Every structure is written in C-alpha cells, then in structure tokens.
Amino acid sequence: MKKILPIVLIFIIISSNSAFKHFNVFNSKASSKEAEKSNEITVAAAADLVFAFNDIGKLYEKETGNKVKLIFSSSGTAREQIENGAPYDVYASANIKFVDDLISKGKIISDTKQLYAVGRIGIATKIDSPLKVNDVKDLLKEDFKKIAIANPDHAPYGTASKEALQSLGLWEDLKDKMVYCKDIQDVLAMTKSGNVEAGFISLSVYKKDEMNFMLIDDKLHKPLKQAMAVVKGTKNESISRDFIKFVNGKEGREIMKRYGFVLPGDI
Structure with a gap:
C-alpha cells in the first residue's frame, strides 16, 4: 500500500500539469480572439x-x-x-x-x-496682422517676406497651392519666399504664430475669429x-x-x- 501511494501521487501531479498547460493554451487562444475582436x-x-x-x-x-x-x-x-x-x-x-x-x-x-x-485651398494671415490678401498677387509685395506652404512633395494641399501659383505665373517669383511645412496643421501654426506673413491652408481648418482668409479659385489647380x-x-x-x-x-x-x-x- 505504501508503494502504491507515491505512484498515485505522481499520476495526479502529471495529470494536473497537463490540464494546466491545456488551460493556458485555451486562455492564450481566447486572448488572441479577444484582441481580434477589439472595438x-x-x-x-x-x-x-x-x-x-x-x-x-x-x-x-x-x-x-x-x-x-x-x-x-x-x-x-x-x-x-x-x-x-x-x-x-x-x-x-x-x-x-x-x-x-x-x-x-x-x-x-x-x-x-x-x-x-x-477640398478647397486659400491664403491666410494672422487675425491681427495689418497684412491681408485680397488677390494672390498681393504676395509679391515686399511686406510678405515668408509664406508657409505644405511640402508639395508629399502634401496634396501643398501640391494644389503650387499648381495655383504656377497657373497664375507667380511660382517662380514667389518660390524663394516659401517656407516648406510638413502639413496643413504646421502651416496653420506657423501663420498663427506670426513666424510667416501668410500661409496656404485648407478651408476646412480656417476659423474666422483666428485668421484672415482668401479662398483661391479651384479652377487654378487639379481637384483635391x-x-x-x-x-x-x-x-x-x-x-x-x-x-x-x-x-x-x-x-x-x-x-x-x-x-x-x-x-x-x-x-
């Protein structure tokens, strides 16, 4: 009887370990499915x-x-x-x-x-700036020293802004004033801070109590x-x-x- 008892105990331990491993595998699969069902x-x-x-x-x-x-x-x-x-x-x-x-x-x-x-693009200036844009050609004035634009190489609104200036024959005259930004939000921040005199932004981020804004004719660029x-x-x-x-x-x-x-x- 004393010899049988250890054998029974060993069997119980082995069975328990097996069940524990099976439970862990089940739980792991359940967790995986739970992750897939994330909302x-x-x-x-x-x-x-x-x-x-x-x-x-x-x-x-x-x-x-x-x-x-x-x-x-x-x-x-x-x-x-x-x-x-x-x-x-x-x-x-x-x-x-x-x-x-x-x-x-x-x-x-x-x-x-x-x-x-x-989308639609336009030109913005700081709300309290004495500089306002009533015509795109206003950007040629000496008072506009820096103009922010989303980088045309990867930002669609920057591409459209450049196309509009090219359509008006102004790009070559203005390109040295351009400050390239990573995206429209970056342009907006630069313009609101006063680090540039004007910026090309989307109509969708314009707020009339924060910026002066002039909408650009959408026939001057490819549709956004x-x-x-x-x-x-x-x-x-x-x-x-x-x-x-x-x-x-x-x-x-x-x-x-x-x-x-x-x-x-x-x-």
Missing part, C-alpha cells in the same frame, strides 16, 4: 481633417460604442507608413491617387475605396479629390468599413459640409 480602430487621416474628423469620431463613438483613434499627418507620409506596414485600420487621404497607389501595391482592400470629399479605404491586414475590417460608411452617411456628410468640404454628390 477600436486607428485611422490615418490627412491633416486637413483635424476638425471635421474629430467631430465625426466623437459622434461615431457615441452612436456605436466603437472607439476611433485618429492620427493626423500629411497624406504622403501616411501612405509611406502604410506601405511599410504601419498597423492602421483606415486610411483617409487628401489625394485619391495615394489610395490608388496603395491598392496597386496590395496594401488596401480595393472594394472599400470611397471618395468622401473635395479625397478618398478613404480600409488597410489590408486589419483585424477590425467590419468596424473599419462601418466607419467609412458613417463618414459618407447623412451625419458624417453634414459635418464635412460644415467645415467647407465639397461633397461627392455635389461635384
């Missing part, structure tokens, strides 16, 4: 969307219970990040071409691509067609698709229009 999505959004998407994101969270993390930058910067594997769920670009580029590289779920807005889509590899495809649908839905479109965007159906 938070990360949206890489163009810098011109800061105010509009903050409003849309809050409303979407309130109505659905899902969470939206917004990361704003120039569309070109976000495109490069996604191409290099950045774990975004949704890409909202200020240039539809950037979305198409990522589709061709297999980084975007192609059937999720949707046009959501067309803005598109968004779901990033391939997301673990939250369903919520990502739903967010895009919300942006282009009644409530989302009302917010976009409030910030000066031209809506897809109005093009």
Whole structure:
C-alpha cells in the first residue's frame, strides 16, 4: 500500500500539469480572439481633417460604442507608413491617387475605396496682422517676406497651392519666399504664430475669429479629390468599413459640409 501511494501521487501531479498547460493554451487562444475582436480602430487621416474628423469620431463613438483613434499627418507620409506596414485600420487621404497607389501595391482592400470629399485651398494671415490678401498677387509685395506652404512633395494641399501659383505665373517669383511645412496643421501654426506673413491652408481648418482668409479659385489647380479605404491586414475590417460608411452617411456628410468640404454628390 505504501508503494502504491507515491505512484498515485505522481499520476495526479502529471495529470494536473497537463490540464494546466491545456488551460493556458485555451486562455492564450481566447486572448488572441479577444484582441481580434477589439472595438477600436486607428485611422490615418490627412491633416486637413483635424476638425471635421474629430467631430465625426466623437459622434461615431457615441452612436456605436466603437472607439476611433485618429492620427493626423500629411497624406504622403501616411501612405509611406502604410506601405511599410504601419498597423492602421483606415486610411483617409487628401489625394485619391495615394489610395490608388496603395491598392496597386496590395496594401488596401480595393472594394472599400470611397471618395468622401473635395477640398478647397486659400491664403491666410494672422487675425491681427495689418497684412491681408485680397488677390494672390498681393504676395509679391515686399511686406510678405515668408509664406508657409505644405511640402508639395508629399502634401496634396501643398501640391494644389503650387499648381495655383504656377497657373497664375507667380511660382517662380514667389518660390524663394516659401517656407516648406510638413502639413496643413504646421502651416496653420506657423501663420498663427506670426513666424510667416501668410500661409496656404485648407478651408476646412480656417476659423474666422483666428485668421484672415482668401479662398483661391479651384479652377487654378487639379481637384483635391479625397478618398478613404480600409488597410489590408486589419483585424477590425467590419468596424473599419462601418466607419467609412458613417463618414459618407447623412451625419458624417453634414459635418464635412460644415467645415467647407465639397461633397461627392455635389461635384
């Protein structure tokens, strides 16, 4: 009997360890599935969307219970990040071409691509500045020593601003005054601080109590067609698709229009 007891104890210990390992594996799988079912999505959004998407994101969270993390930058910067594997769920670009580029590289779920807005650009000066722009040619005046522009190499609004100046035959005369910024928000900050006398910003970030602003004729540059889509590899495809649908839905479109965007159906 004394010899049997240790054998029984050994058997119980082995069985317990096996069950414990099985329980850990089960828990690990459950945790993995739980992570996949996260209700938070990360949206890489163009810098011109800061105010509009903050409003849309809050409303979407309130109505659905899902969470939206917004990361704003120039569309070109976000495109490069996604191409290099950045774990975004949704890409909202200020240039539809950037979305198409990522589709061709297999980084975007192609059937999720949707046009959501067309942007407008203008010239801003500090609210208390004696300098105001009533005509683009005013920028040629000596008083305008520095002019901020989003870098045309990766920022769609910067590209459009340069195109407008080229259409008017002013780019060569003004290019030495240009201060290149990473995105529209950077331009806005430089202009509001007084570090530059004027800046090219989007209508969507203009606030009349903070800036003087002159809208530029949109015939002077290519249309700023803005598109968004779901990033391939997301673990939250369903919520990502739903967010895009919300942006282009009644409530989302009302917010976009409030910030000066031209809506897809109005093009």
